Amino acid sequence: MTESNDAIALTLENVAKDFGGLRAVDQVSLRVPVGERRAIIGPNRAGKTTLFNLISGELPVTQGKIILFGQDVTAMPPYRRVGLQMGRTYQITNVFQKLSVEENVLLAAQGLSNIKYAFHRTLPRRGAIYEQMTSALQSTGLTDKAHLPAQKLSYGEQRQLELALALATGPRVLLLDEPAAGLSAVERTRIAALIRSLPKSLTIVLIEHDMDLALGLVDQVTCLHFGRVIAEGTPDAIRVNATVQEVYLGAG
Numbered sequence: 001m002t003e004s005n006d007a008i009a010l011t012l013e014n015v016a017k018d019f020g021g022l023r024a025v026d027q028v029s030l031r032v033p034v035g036e037r038r039a040i041i042g043p044n045r046a047g048k049t050t051l052f053n054l055i056s057g058e059l060p061v062t063q064g065k066i067i068l069f070g071q072d073v074t075a076m077p078p079y080r081r082v083g084l085q086m087g088r089t090y091q092i093t094n095v096f097q098k099l100s101v102e103e104n105v106l107l108a109a110q111g112l113s114n115i116k117y118a119f120h121r122t123l124p125r126r127g128a129i130y131e132q133m134t135s136a137l138q139s140t141g142l143t144d145k146a147h148l149p150a151q152k153l154s155y156g157e158q159r160q161l162e163l164a165l166a167l168a169t170g171p172r173v174l175l176l177d178e179p180a181a182g183l184s185a186v187e188r189t190r191i192a193a194l195i196r197s198l199p200k201s202l203t204i205v206l207i208e209h210d211m212d213l214a215l216g217l218v219d220q221v222t223c224l225h226f227g228r229v230i231a232e233g234t235p236d237a238i239r240v241n242a243t244v245q246e247v248y249l250g251a252g
C-alpha cells in the first residue's frame with residue numbers, strides 16, 4: 001500500500017454494472033479521501049442505488065475495481081466488507097419491530113442480522129458491544145427511546161434507528177441511501193444535523209435526491225446521469241454547473 005493510498009477510504013476504478021441489456025452503472029471512477037463527506041446525486045434511475053449495491057457487495061460488478069482502504073474488495077461478499085468497516089443503512093425491514101431500540105442496536109453491534117439468533121442470545125449489559133450500542137444511540141439522538149419497542153417509534157425515529165444500526169457496526173466508511181426520504185421538514189433538519197455531527201474521521205457517502213439537503217452536508221459531489229459521472233466538484237461548483245442544471249431541469 002502506498003502512502004497516498006492510506007489517505008483514500010474508497011476508490012472505484014471504471015466500475016460498470018449491466019442488467020441484461022441495460023448498463024445501469026457506466027465506467028464510474030471515484031476517489032473518496034478518509035473523512036470526506038461525498039454526495040452522489042442524480043435524477044431517478046441514474047444508477048445511484050446500484051452503485052451502492054456494488055460498493056457494499058450486494059451486487060457483483062460487471063467490470064471494474066472497488067478498493068477499500070487500499071484493499072481490493074471487488075470479489076468480497078458483503079459481510080467481509082462489513083468486517084473491513086464498511087457500513088450502510090439497512091432498510092427498515094431489517095428492524096425487529098417487537099424488540100426494543102436498544103436490543104436492535106445491540107444485535108447490529110454483535111453483527112447479527114438473523115432473527116434465528118436474535119431470540120436465543122443473552123444480550124450484553126456491559127463491555128465493548130454495549131459501549132458501541134450506547135454511542136450509536138447517543139449519536140442518533142435515540143438514548144431516550146432505548147427501551148421502547150421499535151414499532152413505537154415515529155417514522156422519522158425509525159430512520160434514526162436505521163442510522164444507529166449502521167453506526168453500531170463500527171464503520172469507517174458509511175453509505176447512506178436517501179437518509180431523509182419520506183421525512184417531514186422538521187425531521188429532515190434533524191437527520192441532517194445528526195449526519196453533520198458524526199465523527200469527522202468517518203467517511204460518508206450519501207445518496208440524496210434533494211439537492212439543497214445534499215449540498216448542505218458534503219465536501220464533494222458526484223452527479224450521475226444514465227449511470228455515468230457527468231459532474232464532480234464542490235457544492236458551490238455543482239450548484240452553478242450547467243450540465244447538472246440541465247439534467248435536473250430535464251428530469252423535473
Ligand SMILES: Nc1ncnc2c1ncn2[C@@H]1O[C@H](COP(=O)(O)OP(=O)(O)OP(=O)(O)O)[C@@H](O)[C@H]1O
Pocket residue numbers: 019022024042043044045046047048049050051209
Ligand atoms: N436488480 C435490478 N435488475 C434490473 N434492473 C435494475 C435492477 N436494479 C436497478 N435496475 C435498473 O437500473 C437503473 C438504475 O437504477 P437505480 O435504482 O440504481 O437508480 P437510482 O439512481 O438509485 O434511482 P432512484 O433515484 O429512483 O432511487 C434503473 O433503470 C433500474 O430500473
Ligand SMILES: [Mg+2]
Pocket residue numbers: 048049050
Ligand atoms: Mg435509488
